Amino acid sequence: MQCHTSSRARLGTSQRSCSSTVVSKRSSSRYRQQAIPIPEIASIATSVESIVNELASHAGPLQPAVQVIGGDIASVAALSPTLPGLARLTGLWYLLGTKPNPLLGMLDFFALGPVSKALDRKLSARDFVLRDKLGGGNFGVTYEAVRLTGSDGTLSTRKPLTPEQKQRRVVMKRVNLDRAGVRNNFLKAGTMAKGAAESGAVESYMCDKIKRNPLVAANCAAYLGEFTAEEGTNGIQKDTQWLVWKFESDSTLGDALSGQLGTWPEDIEDIMLGRIDSSKPVEKREAAVIKGVLKQVMQGVLRLHSLGIVHRDIKPENLLITVNGEVKIIDFGAACDMCTGINFNPLYGMLDPRYSPPEELVMPQSFPKAPNPFVAALLSPFAWTYGRPDLFDSYSCGILLMQMCVPQLRSTANIRQFNNQLRGFDQDLEQWRRFNGRQMDFTQLDRSNGAGWDLATKLLARRDKYNRGRISVGQALRHRYFLPELF
Numbered sequence: 408m409q410c411h412t413s414s415r416a417r418l419g420t421s422q423r424s425c426s427s428t429v430v431s432k433r434s435s436s437r438y439r440q441q442a443i444p445i446p447e448i449a450s451i452a453t454s455v456e457s458i459v460n461e462l463a464s465h466a467g468p469l470q471p472a473v474q475v476i477g478g479d480i481a482s483v484a485a486l487s488p489t490l491p492g493l494a495r496l497t498g499l500w501y502l503l504g505t506k507p508n509p510l511l512g513m514l515d516f517f518a519l520g521p522v523s524k525a526l527d528r529k530l531s532a533r534d535f536v537l538r539d540k541l542g543g544g545n546f547g548v549t550y551e552a553v554r555l556t557g558s559d560g561t562l563s564t565r566k567p568l569t570p571e572q573k574q575r576r577v578v579m580k581r582v583n584l585d586r587a588g589v590r591n592n593f594l595k596a597g598t599m600a601k602g603a604a605e606s607g608a609v610e611s612y613m614c615d616k617i618k619r620n621p622l623v624a625a626n627c628a629a630y631l632g633e634f635t636a637e638e639g640t641n642g643i644q645k646d647t648q649w650l651v652w653k654f655e656s657d658s659t660l661g662d663a664l665s666g667q668l669g670t671w672p673e674d675i676e677d678i679m680l681g682r683i684d685s686s687k688p689v690e691k692r693e694a695a696v697i698k699g700v701l702k703q704v705m706q707g708v709l710r711l712h713s714l715g716i717v718h719r720d721i722k723p724e725n726l727l728i729t730v731n732g733e734v735k736i737i738d739f740g741a742a743c744d745m746c747t748g749i750n751f752n753p754l755y756g757m758l759d760p761r762y763s764p765p766e767e768l769v770m771p772q773s774f775p776k777a778p779n780p781f782v783a784a785l786l787s788p789f790a791w792t793y794g795r796p797d798l799f800d801s802y803s804c805g806i807l808l809m810q811m812c813v814p815q816l817r818s819t820a821n822i823r824q825f826n827n828q829l830r831g832f833d834q835d836l837e838q839w840r841r842f843n844g845r846q847m848d849f850t851q852l853d854r855s856n857g858a859g860w861d862l863a864t865k866l867l868a869r870r871d872k873y874n875r876g877r878i879s880v881g882q883a884l885r886h887r888y889f890l891p892e893l894f
Contacts, residue, residue, distance in 0.1 A: 455481040505788035507715030512746035512784035519619055530634040530651060535579060536562045537642035541657060546603045546610075546740050547580045551654065555641075564642065576654035577631065581647050582607030595780055599743075599752040606740040607648055609750045613716060613739035614650070623714060626707030628727060628737045629653035655735060660700065661723035664810065664817050671817065672696040678732045691892060694854055697811045700726075702889060703734035705804055705880040711736070712797045712880070715746025715787055717769050721803035722762045723810070743769060745796050746787045748777025761823040764802035764877075765830050766870055770794040795874045804880060805866025812851035812859055813844075834869035836860075858888040 459477025466473040476499065479492035502510040534554055541549040553562060554575040568576070583603035590596065593605055600606045614630035617623050624630075631651040639645040658668060668674040672693050677683050679699045684692065704726060711718055718725075720741040727735040741757035743750040753774040758767055774794055777783050783790075791797070806826060810816050816825050825839075832838040840849070852859035865878045865886070878886075 451484050455484045501788065506713055507746040507784075507787045507791060509746075509784045509787055512715060512787060513781060515616060515619065516747050516780050516784065520615065523619055524615065527632055530632045530649075532634070532636040532638060532640050532643040532649075535577065535641060535643070535651070536564065537579065538564050541578065545583070546606045547582045547650075549578055549580045551657065552577050552579045552651075578628070578652045578654050580607075580610075580650040580652075582650065584648065594749055598776070599750050599755055599757075600740075604648070607650065609742065610738070610740040611650055612749060613742045613744065614652075616714060616716070616744070617711070617739075620710075620714060623707075623710040626703070626710055626734075626736055628655060628735045652737075655733075656727045656729045658728050659724050660726040660728055660734070663728060664723050665819075672700075672811070675700075675728055678728065678730060681732070690850060690854070694851055694892065697808075697851060698889060699732070700728075700734055700811065701804065701808055702884065704736070704807065705884050707734070707736045708800050708804065709880045709884065711742075712800070714744075715791070716742055716744050717796045718742050718800050718803075719757055719769065720759055720762075721800055721807065722759055723807065743796075745769070745790060746784050747780040748783035749780070751777050761819065761826055762803040762806045763826075764799055764870075765834060766799075769796035769799045771874065793874065795870075795879075797879050798870060798874070798877045801866055801877060801880045801883060804883065805863055808859065808863050808866065809852075812863075813847055813849060815847045829867065834867060836864045836867055855887070855890075855892060858886070858890075862886045862888040 456477070459474065459481060463470045463473040463477060476495060479488070479496050482488045482492050483496070502508075535552045536555060536559075537550045537552050539551045541551055543549065553559075553568065553572055554577055555562065556575070559572070562572075585602040585604055587602035587604060589604050589608050590601075593600075593608060594612055600609045611633045614627075617627050618630045629652060631653060633648065633650045635648050636643050636645050643649070662668055663675050664671050666674075672679075676692060676696050679696045680692070704721065708718060708721060716739075718736065718739065718741070720738060721736070725736065725738040727733075727737055729735065741750075743756075745751060751769070753768065753770050753772050753776060756768045770790070771794055774790070778786075806822065809825065810822050816822050825843075828843050829836065829839050832842070840847075849860065852863060862883060866883060868877045870876045
C-alpha cells in the first residue's frame with residue numbers, strides 16, 4: 408500500500424487514515440479468524456441432534472419429552488432458538504438448576520419423606536436404657552443411652568460399659584410436653600412452632616430431611632428416628648416423646664471455648680490437626696485449629712442451605728467435636744425450611760441474642776406468610792433470591808469467628824455484650840474496635856495481612872435495603888482467610 412501527499416498537513420492526515428485502514432483490516436482479519444463459520448455451527452447442531460435422537464431411542468415413555476427438549480437445545484446450538492423452546496428450557500432450568508431446588512423439595516416432602524418414614528425401623532422404649540443426663544433446655548432434656556440387644560439382659564445404669572456396648576450408645580432427647588400440644592397438620596400449615604411439643608416435631612422433620620440427603624447428613628449428628636413411649640420402662644416414662652441420634656461425642660465447641668477441655672485452642676489441637684507439631688509457631692497452630700473448625704461449620708451450613716434449611720441457632724453449644732476431628736451440627740428445633748415454609752413466619756423468629764443478626768428475622772417482615780408446601784417449594788428460589796435468608800446463619804458464623812479468635816470474647820457474657828455493642832455502632836466493626844476493642848488481642852484476626860479481620864467485617868455487616876450487604880457462607884469459604892499460610 409502506498410500513500411503520497413504534497414504537504415505536511417495532508418501527509419499527517421493521510422498517515423492517520425492509512426494507519427486506521429491497517430488497524431481496521433487487521434481487526435477484521437482477527438474477527439474472521441475467531442468467528443465460528445456457519446458450517447461449524449450447523450455441524451454442532453447436527454451433533455446435538457444426533458445425541459438427542461440416541462438418548463430418545465432409549466428413553467422409553469419419556470421419548471417425546473426428550474425429543475422436544477433435545478430439539479430446543481439443538482435450536483439454541485444452531486443459534487436459531489424459538490420462544491416456546493426458550494420458555495421450556497428456562498422452566499426446566501428453574502425446576503432442576505436453582506437452589507433450593509423446587510422439584511426436589513416437592514419430591515422430598517410428598518414422596519420420599521412418607522416412604523422413608525414407612526420403611527424406617529420403628530423404635531420403642533424397650534430398645535433403650537437411659538444412663539447419664541447430658542443437658543437440657545426450654546424444649547427438651549438430653550441423655551446418654553444404650554441401644555439394647557438380646558444379650559444385654561438387664562443393663563445397669565451404673566455399671567461400666569463394655570467396648571461393644573459403647574459402640575451402641577445413643578443420644579436421646581425427651582421433648583418437653585406442654586398444654587399447647589401439636590396442632591393438626593401443623594407441618595403442612597406453613598406456620599411457626601408454638602411451644603416445646605411443636606418444636607420437637609420441627610426438629611424431627613428437619614433431621615429426617617437431612618438424613619435423606621447423605622452429603623448434608625455428613626455434617627450433622629446422625630439421626631436414628633423418634634418414638635412416643637407406649638409404656639414406662641428402662642427409665643423412660645410412658646407417653647413421653649423421644650428423638651434419637653447416634654452417640655458421636657459428649658463434647659461441644661462450647662466446652663472447648665469455656666476451658667472445660669483445657670486451654671483453647673490447644674485443647675483440641677491434636678484432634679483437629681491429627682498431631683501436635685511443636686516445630687511450628689504456636690500462633691500458626693492455633694490459626695490452623697480455628698480455621699479447621701470454622702471451615703467445617705461453614706461447609707455444613709452451606710449444605711443445609713442447599714436444602715432450603717436455615718438453622719437459626721448456630722453457636723458453640725450446638726457444634727459437636729468428635730474424636731475424629733469432625734464438627735457436627737446439632738439442635739434443629741429453631742430451624743426453618745424455606746423450601747416448604749415449615750417453621751417460618753415473617754413476623755416472628757427463634758434466636759439466641761448472642762449470635763443473632765440485628766434484623767433478627769430470616770426474611771423481611773413485608774414478606775408474605777408461607778403458603779402450602781407445594782406452592783412454597785415451587786416459589787422457593789424466588790423467595791431465597793429476594794430475601795436471602797441464608798445471611799442469618801452467616802452472621803452467626805461471624806460471631807463464632809470473633810469468639811474463637813479474640814480471647815476476651817470467649818465467655819458467654821462477653822460475646823453477648825460484644826453483639827449488643829456492635830449494634831450500637833451500626834454494625835461498623837472498625838468503629839467498635841477503635842472504641843471498645845482497644846485492650847483486646849486481635850493477633851489471630853490480624854494474621855496474613857488482616858485476612859481474618861476482613862472476613863469478620865464482611866460477615867458481621869448490616870444488610871442493605873436489597874437484603875444484601877453481608878456475604879454468605881459460600882462466599883466466605885472462598886475468602887483469602889482460608890488460603891494456606893506461607894510463613
